[in-house]
Amino acid sequence: MAHAKEILQIGDVSLTLDEAEETLNAIRGGRVDAVVVDGIGGEEVFTFRDPSHPFRLLVEAMNEGAMLTSADGIISYQNPWLSRLVGIPGEQMQGRSLLELVTPETRTAAETLLRQAGEGTPARGNVDLVAANGAPLPVLLSVSCACLADVEVLCVVVTDLTEQQRQETLYGMARVQIEERDRLFAVASHELRNPLNVLDLQARLLGALIEASEDGAPLPTDRALGMVSKLRIQARRLGQLVTNLLDVGSIGAGRLALDLEDVDLSELVRSAMDLCRDEIDRSRSRVSLELTPVRGRWDRVRIEQIIDNLVSNAAKYGGGLPIRVFVEQHGDTARLGVEDQGRGIPQEARERIFRPFERVSQGAPVPGLGIGLYVTSQIVKSHGGRISVQPGTQGGSLFLVELPIAGPG
Ligand code: ADP
Numbered sequence: 001m002a003h004a005k006e007i008l009q010i011g012d013v014s015l016t017l018d019e020a021e022e023t024l025n026a027i028r029g030g031r032v033d034a035v036v037v038d039g040i041g042g043e044e045v046f047t048f049r050d051p052s053h054p055f056r057l058l059v060e061a062m063n064e065g066a067m068l069t070s071a072d073g074i075i076s077y078q079n080p081w082l083s084r085l086v087g088i089p090g091e092q093m094q095g096r097s098l099l100e101l102v103t104p105e106t107r108t109a110a111e112t113l114l115r116q117a118g119e120g121t122p123a124r125g126n127v128d129l130v131a132a133n134g135a136p137l138p139v140l141l142s143v144s145c146a147c148l149a150d151v152e153v154l155c156v157v158v159t160d161l162t163e164q165q166r167q168e169t170l171y172g173m174a175r176v177q178i179e180e181r182d183r184l185f186a187v188a189s190h191e192l193r194n195p196l197n198v199l200d201l202q203a204r205l206l207g208a209l210i211e212a213s214e215d216g217a218p219l220p221t222d223r224a225l226g227m228v229s230k231l232r233i234q235a236r237r238l239g240q241l242v243t244n245l246l247d248v249g250s251i252g253a254g255r256l257a258l259d260l261e262d263v264d265l266s267e268l269v270r271s272a273m274d275l276c277r278d279e280i281d282r283s284r285s286r287v288s289l290e291l292t293p294v295r296g297r298w299d300r301v302r303i304e305q306i307i308d309n310l311v312s313n314a315a316k317y318g319g320g321l322p323i324r325v326f327v328e329q330h331g332d333t334a335r336l337g338v339e340d341q342g343r344g345i346p347q348e349a350r351e352r353i354f355r356p357f358e359r360v361s362q363g364a365p366v367p368g369l370g371i372g373l374y375v376t377s378q379i380v381k382s383h384g385g386r387i388s389v390q391p392g393t394q395g396g397s398l399f400l401v402e403l404p405i406a407g408p409g
Helices: 002-028 053-061 080-086 104-118 162-214 221-252 265-275 277-283 300-317 372-382
Strands: 034-039 042-047 065-070 075-078 123-130 136-148 151-160 260-264 287-291 295-299 323-330 333-339 386-391 397-404
Touching: 065 080, 080 123, 080 136, 080 151, 104 123, 104 136, 104 151, 136 162, 162 221, 221 277, 221 300, 221 372, 260 265, 260 300, 265 277, 265 287, 265 295, 265 300, 265 323, 265 333, 277 300, 295 300, 295 397, 300 323, 300 333, 300 372, 300 397, 372 386
Parallel strands: 287 323
Antiparallel strands: 034 042, 065 075, 065 151, 123 136, 136 151, 260 295, 323 333, 333 397, 386 397
């Protein structure tokens, strides 16, 4: 019998345990708001949710950073979102100053926000927080003053501006690109019209001469050949402008493809000289070539384009004085130099002329788009080389191109 009694007692205990466990699970699952317990002085109510619970939930779950600080910025609370944003665990943030979390550059701005809010004026402003990895993190701080248990505290809401700043940067870049394109169209249509007008005029004059000769007048061959030469110069100028224009587009889109082969730089100088022969003749500059064979892995057409652009410029800006073109080898680098004795390039412009549309306004106006040197420098760069300009030995300028013989890395 005693045995049966014990079994009954064990049954009671396990029933009580089951009930207790069920109650605990209900509490854990948030299904119980309060329990009523028989106390010494009667029933007592123990609540699990205080009235501020929804607000705390809001702050903990919201998709913005929030913190409470003292009037001088010492952090007493921060929500999990903020800890995640800066990558610093909550317990390591509490007790630190908010001012320690901002970059030195934006510290004054943060101090101003705290001071204004402390004086009773809610304040908003942008600062950069320092993330755990040291990177600056752009945020908007909204700071207002409140009273917590008779103590003045600052409530700070932190909004991450990283994405907004990324969008603004992209928008700014797109605007610059659109402005550059508009400028390109404006300059290009103006510059293309000039050679087209000359082409049109010379073609008409030549046509009139030929018609007159058909009516029996003698054909002035020298004059006709002069016109043909002008036609060729203008047609070539048009071609050069169009090539450079198309290249500006390809460079912008990152599509400046190279067709590499084993070539001799001196040979390329000779073939490129044929391209600009008419311009050189017209400029009356005498060109001396100092060439040593230097073989390298380069794009034949692109290197000819570099030489063509530099020699055409020397003819354009060289004032009819001698031009020197040289090729030499220095270790594993090939050097191409184009030197004139013309108007030269002031120190202030020696870097910027390699940027798009940059021109120097000194001297008599010379037609041009201001993109030849930009395209040239991009071709040099895509070959792993460098281009620079310095005063020439006899005045004027010396453009120096250095190309690794092994080709681009
Ligand atoms: P463009 O000649 O069509 O203006 P470039 O990009 O070839 O364009 O040259 C940019 C500017 O650099 C020119 O407008 C000119 O002011 C200056 N420049 C280029 N080459 C020379 C040179 N050999 N001598 C003096 N100035 C030059």
